[in-house]
Amino acid sequence: MVGVPYSKGCLLCLERRIRCDQSIPHCHQCRRYGVVCPGYKRPWQFQDEGPRLQKRYQKFSVTSNHNFQDNPQTIRRGGSIRTHLFANASIDERVYPALINQCYISQQPRMFKDFICAAFPTMFFHNEFRFGDGFTFPDWVLKHFGTKPYYDASVSCLSAQYLAHLTGDPSINHFSRQKYSQALAAVRQVLNSDEEASSDALLLAVILLSFYEMTTRTTRDAWVCHSRAVKHIMLKRGMNLHLTGAGRVCHFAYRPFLIAAAIHEGEPCFLGEDDWQDLAAFLRAEDSQKQSEWSLYIDAYEAIFMELVKCPRYIQEAREVVSIASPKARVLEQYIVMTCDRLRTLSDELRSLLASYNQRKLGIVCRGFIGPEPNRFPETSPSLLLSAAVNTLGILEQLLFRLNTPVCIDEEDSSSSNVALSPISQSTSTSNASGPCLDFRLVCELGEGIQKDDPRAFTWLDRVAGSMGLLGAKAIH
Known part of the structure; x- marks a missing residue:
């Protein structure tokens, strides 16, 4: 003053x-x-009038709240609550009531970019060169924010959730829930529109809503419903729309979660079909030629992905096997054996690449890696994928063992037959049994969720993405 x-x-x-x-x-x-x-x-x-005004405001607010609590009739006599709040508002809010809200909305794209960089450090950093020249996931958001209400609400609910995580303010968390509700209502209307149903903006909006549900878990399986919507939109758009631009970014960003959703629902992943495998092969050939320190991993990286995406189908077909001696079981066994052989070879190749890269970072320049290869590496997108490949290989080898082991029948059945069963008669009885003979299911960490007080909770989805949705995958028999 x-x-x-x-x-x-x-x-x-x-x-x-x-x-x-x-x-x-x-x-x-x-x-x-x-x-x-x-x-x-x-x-x-x-003169600094701040301390005096703050003291005066605090005294007035305490007195006002006390009066309102003691005598609620004063609110009705003096006007509505909105009138009282307006009288106590700052001069900016009284001159232009929507000023604060507009300033907050205008900051959403930048806040969202900070959220992507902080929550997905490995996926964003190690795969940024694959999106195209000057095109990244947050850049597309910055460019198109403000064009569609449902899209803006989807971005705002995630960025507000990030701000609530940083500040611990429950009012901001409440605001993010409101924006999430608005986005759900708007997206539901747009899904019935032929014009927007296959647009880039709608696909990105549903992906963002799925990320929101994976972290907040308003209901246990809401993220699966969003994943079904992403699958429906991608299939409707077709493979060609995911070769460049926003479609390419969405394919990279969400394919791990599509695998996790398929595992959770016990069904094959559509990315394992021939057309989508051709897309992965095309992107593999294109990105391996780009100038980046991470492009040398692409050949092994994409080849491992093309094998891992088959895993949900193997699990689903194995659960439908009625007899381990049936032709269907033998064909499935052959496919699993080929995938296991490929995963062993590709895992060894990726492990050598990671060891050589770490060696170069230490200033050791040689033609090949020298010394025993380590089992653990710093957390990067390739190292997370290597862990997923090793874990999946163990699951498939366990499945092979069960496909080659006759299922023992119950003791009650053996006593009622009064006949000692030999291994031959045992396998025969198994082949004639009705219903599936392998009772198990595959679970992953995304389906089970993570505790919010876990120190790794904020970057949890990044590890899920790096491991192609197979983080913590295990077969429960």
């Missing part, structure tokens, strides 16, 4: 606190004492 002295005397008389006759050009008091009169120009003085 700016303040000025009240007296009109010269500055020296003001300082000495004596009466000034205000003579021009010099006052009588200065001439009397033989000093030069400094004049009558009054200086500006800047």
Whole structure:
């Protein structure tokens, strides 16, 4: 705040606190004492009024709240609650009530970009060169924010959730829930529109809503419903729309979660079909030629993905096997054996690449890696995929063992037959049994969820993405 002295005397008389006759050009008091009169120009003085206003506001708010609680009739006599809140609002909000809200909305794209970089450090950093020249997931959001209401609401609910995580403010968390509800209602209307049903904006919006559900879990399996919607939109768009632009980014960003959703629902993943395998092969050939320090991993990386995406189908077909001696079981066994062989070879190749890369980071430049290969590496997108490949290989080998082991029948059945069963008769009885002979299911960490107080909870989805949705995958028999 700016303040000025009240007296009109010269500055020296003001300082000495004596009466000034205000003579021009010099006052009588200065001439009397033989000093030069400094004049009558009054200086500006800047005073900090913040502490005084804060104290006054706190006193007023405490008194007002006390009065409202003691006598609710004062609200009705003085007008509505909205009138009271407006009277106590800041000058910006009284002059332009939507100013604060508009400023907050205008910051959403930048906040969203910070969220992507913080929540998906490995997936965003190690795969950024694959999206295209100057095109990244948050850049597309920055460019198209403000074009469609359902899209803006989907972005805002995630960025507000990130801000609530940073500040711990429950009101911001409540705001993110409101935006999520708005986005759900708007997306539901757009899904019935032929014009928007296959658009890039709708696909991105549903993916963002799925990310929101994976982290907040408003209901246990809501993220699966969103994943079904993503699958429906991608199939409707077709493979060609995912070769470039936003479709390419969505394919990279969400394919791990499509695998996890297929595992959770016990069905094959559509990315394992021939057309989508051709898409992965095309992207593999294209990205391996790009200039990046991470492009040397692409051949092994995409080849491992093309094998891992078959795993949900193997699990589903194995659960439908009625007899381990049936032709269907033998064909399935052959496919699993080929996938296991491929995964062993590709895992060894990727492990050598990671070891050589770490060696170069230490300044050791050689033609190949020297020394025993380590079993653990710093957490990167390739190292997370390597862990997923090793884990999946163990699951498939366990499945092979069960496909080659006759299922033992119950003791009650053996006692009622009064016949000692030999291995031949045992396998025969198994082949004639009705219903599936392998009772098991495959679960992963995404389906089970994670505790919100876990220190790794914020970057949890990044590890799920790096492991192609197979983080913590295990077969439960």
